[in-house]
Amino acid sequence: MKLTIVIPALNEEDAIGSTIERCLAAREMIVEHSPVDEVEIIVVSDGSTDRTAQVAEGYGDVQLIVFEQNQGYGAAIKEGFRRGSGEIVGFLDADGTCDPRFFSELCTALVSRQAAVALGSRLGPQSKMPRVRRIGNRAYALILSVLSNRPVTDTASGMRVIRRDALERLYPLPNGLNFTPAMSARALMDDRLKIVELPMAYEERVGESKLHVLRDGVRFLRTIFEMTLMWKPAKPFLFLSGVCLALMALLAMHPIEMWLRAGSLEEGMIYRLLFCSLMGTLGVTLLSAAVLSDLLHLLVADTTANRTYAAVVLDKLYTFTGLGLQCVVTVPLFVWLVGPGLLTRVTEGHIYLHWSRVVLAGLIVFSLGQSLVTVLIANIVRFHTARENVGRSGIAQEAAALRSSVSAPSLHRESEIPASPITVH
Numbered sequence: 001m002k003l004t005i006v007i008p009a010l011n012e013e014d015a016i017g018s019t020i021e022r023c024l025a026a027r028e029m030i031v032e033h034s035p036v037d038e039v040e041i042i043v044v045s046d047g048s049t050d051r052t053a054q055v056a057e058g059y060g061d062v063q064l065i066v067f068e069q070n071q072g073y074g075a076a077i078k079e080g081f082r083r084g085s086g087e088i089v090g091f092l093d094a095d096g097t098c099d100p101r102f103f104s105e106l107c108t109a110l111v112s113r114q115a116a117v118a119l120g121s122r123l124g125p126q127s128k129m130p131r132v133r134r135i136g137n138r139a140y141a142l143i144l145s146v147l148s149n150r151p152v153t154d155t156a157s158g159m160r161v162i163r164r165d166a167l168e169r170l171y172p173l174p175n176g177l178n179f180t181p182a183m184s185a186r187a188l189m190d191d192r193l194k195i196v197e198l199p200m201a202y203e204e205r206v207g208e209s210k211l212h213v214l215r216d217g218v219r220f221l222r223t224i225f226e227m228t229l230m231w232k233p234a235k236p237f238l239f240l241s242g243v244c245l246a247l248m249a250l251l252a253m254h255p256i257e258m259w260l261r262a263g264s265l266e267e268g269m270i271y272r273l274l275f276c277s278l279m280g281t282l283g284v285t286l287l288s289a290a291v292l293s294d295l296l297h298l299l300v301a302d303t304t305a306n307r308t309y310a311a312v313v314l315d316k317l318y319t320f321t322g323l324g325l326q327c328v329v330t331v332p333l334f335v336w337l338v339g340p341g342l343l344t345r346v347t348e349g350h351i352y353l354h355w356s357r358v359v360l361a362g363l364i365v366f367s368l369g370q371s372l373v374t375v376l377i378a379n380i381v382r383f384h385t386a387r388e389n390v391g392r393s394g395i396a397q398e399a400a401a402l403r404s405s406v407s408a409p410s411l412h413r414e415s416e417i418p419a420s421p422i423t424v425h
Contacts, residue, residue: 001035001086002038003086003089005090007092008046019095024059026099026100030101030107034105040063043064044065045065046072047071065079089162099200102198106198113196115196116195120200122200140221144181148232156220176219181220181223233294237286238311240286245280251276265356290311291378294315295385320375320379323372326368337358338353
């Protein structure tokens with residue numbers, strides 16, 4: 001088993017030599033204390049304008065890749081992976097913060113725990129990470145843990161190892177500094193990709209950091225939410241819908257209490273109820289978005305493993321049966337709200353209806369209309385999902401039959417099997 005270590009470097013002339021020497025010295029320990037029996041080291045100079053490339057070029061056991069123009073931290077790592085030949089690929093930052101000997105523990109954990117990714121957590125007791133970055137990393141880890149339902153302590157660790165055959169499921173990944181949080185989010189969002197963490201020592205870096213706390217912090221946060229939206233799309237929509245509906249319920253408590261106590265509302269309550277209606281319509285719209293995005297994800301993802309329990313419940317609710325139940329509950333309420341006004345219109349020729357009843361009736365009509373449209377679109381997606389599943393099942397059966405025919409040619413003597421080897425994917 002071979003390990004490919006990629007060292008992305010941008011203007012790291014003060015640290016790159018020491019980092020390479022430590023990696024070269026760690027090879028024997030990695031081979032001795034892990035399943036790895038060979039280590040290759042690749043340095044990628046990512047458009048460096050100092051002597052980074054020249055320093056790295058002086059080490060004969062190191063493969064050097066030079067980008068004439070800066071392409072990004074992630075782009076450098078991905079190019080190193082592409083050029084490398086190890087069954088396990090890994091990387092560490094060139095700034096001297098990470099100990100290359102730790103690759104032995106990472107590789108051992110990756111193999112023994114049958115994981116796709118093993119990363120070193122920089123937030124352990126031996127970490128010398130600056131306080132601001134430590135707080136930011138803990139916040140990102142908490143957000144990602146909540147969104148993925150899988151615990152993680154360090155989303156942007158710059159030292160990790162990955163099985164090469166897992167890269168296909170992890171890609172595409174961004175080219176910039178948000179490469180690491182994107183990989184962590186992608187692995188955590190896919191239940192078929194196991195990620196393990198090990199606490200590691202983390203030293204102060206050599207030279208000036210390339211990380212801008214505010215700019216890159218916002219980019220990391222956006223990356224986490226984008227990955228969540230791509231792989232667990234229902235979750236952010238459900239969260240935002242819950243916020244809107246909870247806010248609507250909170251603001252509506254006082255008007256409801258006043259109406260139950262006095263049988264009427266103050267005229268000044270109109271603004272509060274209009275805002276409640278706005279929050280309610282937005283919450284219902286986000287619920288519809290959660291259902292449809294989850295169904296579209298199922299259409300292309302060929303898996304139900306990533307579905308949340310709430311998404312499954314909403315899938316059942318947004319059917320014609322569920323729509324009928326909604327009508328049973330809301331139509332009588334709608335009639336009670338606008339019925340007196342319609343009655344006076346017929347009997348007296350004019351409508352007298354309090355504005356609060358109109359606001360609430362409008363919310364009911366919008367919600368039912370939104371549900372109807374969602375159910376219609378959802379049924380279209382479900383139909384095409386069922387067709388795709390049938391097609392995939394047919395392909396799988398054909399592949400199984402072909403494998404059977406190849407393994408037992410004597411059963412098919414009427415149609416001779418070609419002598420050339422056949423590989424079934």
